Amino acid sequence: MDAETEKRVAAEAAALLVEDGMRVGLGTGSTVAHLLPALAARGLGIRCVATSVQTEEAARALGLEVDDAATVDRLDIAIDGADQIAPDWWLVKGGGAAHTREKVVAATTDRFVVIADSSKVVERLRAPVPLELMEYGLSSTLRRLHDVELRDVPRSPDGGVIADYTGAIGGPEALDAWLGSVPGVVAHGLFAPSMVSEVIIGRDESAERLARLI
Numbered sequence: 001m002d003a004e005t006e007k008r009v010a011a012e013a014a015a016l017l018v019e020d021g022m023r024v025g026l027g028t029g030s031t032v033a034h035l036l037p038a039l040a041a042r043g044l045g046i047r048c049v050a051t052s053v054q055t056e057e058a059a060r061a062l063g064l065e066v067d068d069a070a071t072v073d074r075l076d077i078a079i080d081g082a083d084q085i086a087p088d089w090w091l092v093k094g095g096g097a098a099h100t101r102e103k104v105v106a107a108t109t110d111r112f113v114v115i116a117d118s119s120k121v122v123e124r125l126r127a128p129v130p131l132e133l134m135e136y137g138l139s140s141t142l143r144r145l146h147d148v149e150l151r152d153v154p155r156s157p158d159g160g161v162i163a164d165y166t167g168a169i170g171g172p173e174a175l176d177a178w179l180g181s182v183p184g185v186v187a188h189g190l191f192a193p194s195m196v197s198e199v200i201i202g203r204d205e206s207a208e209r210l211a212r213l214i
Contacts, residue, residue: 006202027080094130
């Protein structure tokens, strides 16, 4: 089965978790592109927070209400994709360069649901790990990070420089702590299992709830 079908299956399953009156965080990327019409089709009275300009514009075009994230202190549920999903639910996110906002939303919600096609499930996380960096002191930050490649893409909506850490991941806990400690790193694309409530994987025409194996 092709990846787009699996993304649609996972997204439609996640859309069924949303209830009337909820505040909903909307992620960014090709899997979330299938989520938005599935949510809109349900006709619920929900209010959303978007993690990117692209998601906000697409959601509004479908008739979904999108609030200013600065005014929302808690979400009932957030649904987003992932680039890699390990057996212990460590994630790599940020292929679409929205990982800073996605991490803020994941930390704001009561229930963070990850949706993906089956190719995103991996035995072990591997580089690259997306980064958002401050422009101020950028050369110094890059020197500290060593194994980094800048992306030839526009800045983030918040003005950050988008890059990728290309070194070895090893234990994600250690890399998570180290990247977070480097001055100038706004956010990185490693998401800890403690942030994740549920993982839904599209496999052929079925939606599989992925158990945490470790």
